[in-house]
Amino acid sequence: MDSAMTIILTGFDLLLSATLLWLAWQLLRSTDIFKAIIFFICFGLLMAIAWVRMHAPDVALAEAAIGAGLTGPLFLAALRKMERKQKKERRFDPEEKRDNPDKRWQVRSREASPLMWIVAALTLCFAGLLIRTVWIIPRPLPGLAQQTAAHLGASGVDNAVTAVLLNFRGYDTMLEVMVLLLGAITIWSITHAPFPPRLPDTSPVQKSAVRLLLPLICLTGGYLVWQGAYQTGGAFQGGAVLSAALVLLLISDFLWLPDMHSLPLRMGMVLGPLVFLSMAVLGIITENALLRFPPEQAGAFLLFLEAACAISIGLSLAAFFAGGRPASDLREKPYQTDQPDTEKEGS
């Protein structure tokens, strides 16, 4: 019985690996960017299954939510923006329209040049060296799993991954949460969210579906955060699910969205990092070490922390998708005719 199971699973693994490689190859050689994005999303979903097979359900959940779930729509949004820009350019250039009637954005299909072959050969050599190095690292591989298990009782949670992320190596996670916020700040600093200047033409079906789905998605996100203490889940996964809800809102052209104020959004984005930082400092004051939680209340502390972070992560990821700060925030005045824009700009 067991051996039959092993054979089936091995077969499944082989099939999975082959499909992943095939998808990656298709993605790379596709000249149509839209097709490539679809391949990318498929790749992410199958990769998530691969992570499950490698006994890393937390990574699998993150891969599914962020790798396939959020990055895919991000690419699609970028593609739409590129197409819109191309259309605008074509309007001034009727010649090109006649030559290239295909509406889709295409990459030039490249001829295989000698340089490309050299690069490919070098990459293969490098990959070979890496594989060889991995091969000759002495087994069994050392790690910190035992230590983690030994201290799990004092961490306040039962899930080892959450214990490492938020307690043992909470300092890393604090800075990671900042990196995510930093990404959102950077995107806000560059431009406004490009809401199309047209009346919404979303179908009523989509709108009511979104209205029905939103509470459910928020509930799922909240459950994932809560579940993080016991099994797979946590702030990043919950936050990614919340951001999916926000992305749904963003693509459904609700009229009030472009008029959002920036302050409540900023408060939401900063909430998680600020709570994290305050708790870190609280540790210095009460427990005499940065980010140390009293073992008895650690569980409650961590849950509060994760909930706050999930909200901020969700908002920051949605800000990536929206692609800029709210339309009313820090507007640049348009050019005035009597005041020419000199070269002084951007010294």
Next chain:
Amino acid sequence: MVSAESWIAVPVVVPLAAALLSFLVRRGSLFISLAAAIINVLAAAILVNQFFVSGPAQYAVGGWDPPLGISLRTDGPALIMLVLTGLTGVAISLYAWGYFSFRIDQPARAGRPEKQERFFWPLWMLQLTGLNGLFLSGDIFNIYVTLELIGVSAAGLAALSGKSASITAALRYLLVSLLGSMSYLLGVVFLYKTYGVLDLGLLQKMAGPTPGVIAALAVMSVGLLLKTAIFPMHFWLPPAHANALAPVSAILSGLVVKGSFFLLFRLWFDIFSPALPHTAFSLMGALGAGAILWGGIQALRQQRLKLLIAYSTISQLGYLLIAFPLAFTGGNSQTWSAVLFMASGHACAKIAMFMSAGTIMLHLGHDRIRELAGIRAYLPVTAFAYAAAGVNLMGLPPSGGFIGKWMMLIASLSTHQWLWALVLLAGSFLAVAYVFRVVEQLFVIPPDAPFIERHPRAGLLEWPALILALISLLMGLIAPYPLRLLDTGMAPQVVQVIGG
């Protein structure tokens, strides 16, 4: 009661809090950030004091000792970088205050300077957090996280000016920097799989020339060289640094590249020196020699002041790499002091230069080197700051650059490595040429020089630059103090390697 040990967390926590608050509360962001920069310097001073009293310190974050938890640590090199970043950080904050109030008073496009100012402060504070975190961290994975903070905020800062040239350069910068981080992360994976720990101190005890370590160091070093813009991987630096706003150029050229260089230094000399073959050090020296010559020649060919300064950064970074073979083959611990001297002298001088270039650009509206004549008439302090910083780049006494180059020359002559000595001299001559190209313009006042009105806030633009330039110029005179930090600060193993 809060213990004295906890001061080590302040250089990370305070700028981080300032970043969050200045993103949230925009009106007071300038003063929040300025206060954070000042507290950061005070904390650095207190840490130095603690170091002299009780030696290198280690601090377990969260109360979890390594290998389970993350440790922060102070030692001589880390403290030198911390103090350097703190001091220049205050100067940059003051300069940015003057710079943005100038721009907001005379906007080329209404609303744009306000936007730049609002986003500058949180990004700059996150950059400071990342740099301080990198210097203090004792954990290779945590260092990866700080590298991400540094890389993303640097790209955000570089894109701040909003011109399409700067956004293109910033995106390229971001991609390069992510590539470097990924490469570093791959190395972290190899190390963890080989030894099962991430703590620098534990790795130092275990490290040997095993295939895992060699592979790890190779990919990590390539990633870090890419981030440090070492020739021939420097292509991304000039456009990114030259197209940014002036305070941003100063941050990028003076501090950001030093962060990844510092990490390279730690890995090669502090942690893994027993595991590395001699040829690796010579290779680093060769890259450095290429950087010195190529950067110097390119700097001579530039027509724009900011591009010239950016290429000079590439050239000066080369010196730091030449020290690798010198320190390894029979040199002494002095070579290492030389490297940190060069790095801090260059940081101060380069920040002062970019500040001066920014001031000139604000007043003239351009930075074409041929048309700079007459600046001294109305910006005398700026002209002097530029020249004083130039002295450091040329390596004339008593600047920090002179001490650094002198130590390296002695090391290369006493170990009969004439080639490096020749490169050092050639680099200095190139520096003389490209510094004088600008200085001769600055100090000439042609009879028909246009009259340009000084801005009332120009003091905030001029004095931070001058003070940093003077620090770099007089660094040679205060040399014994930083050296004392290094003498007690080296891990015993390192002293043994470079001393014996």
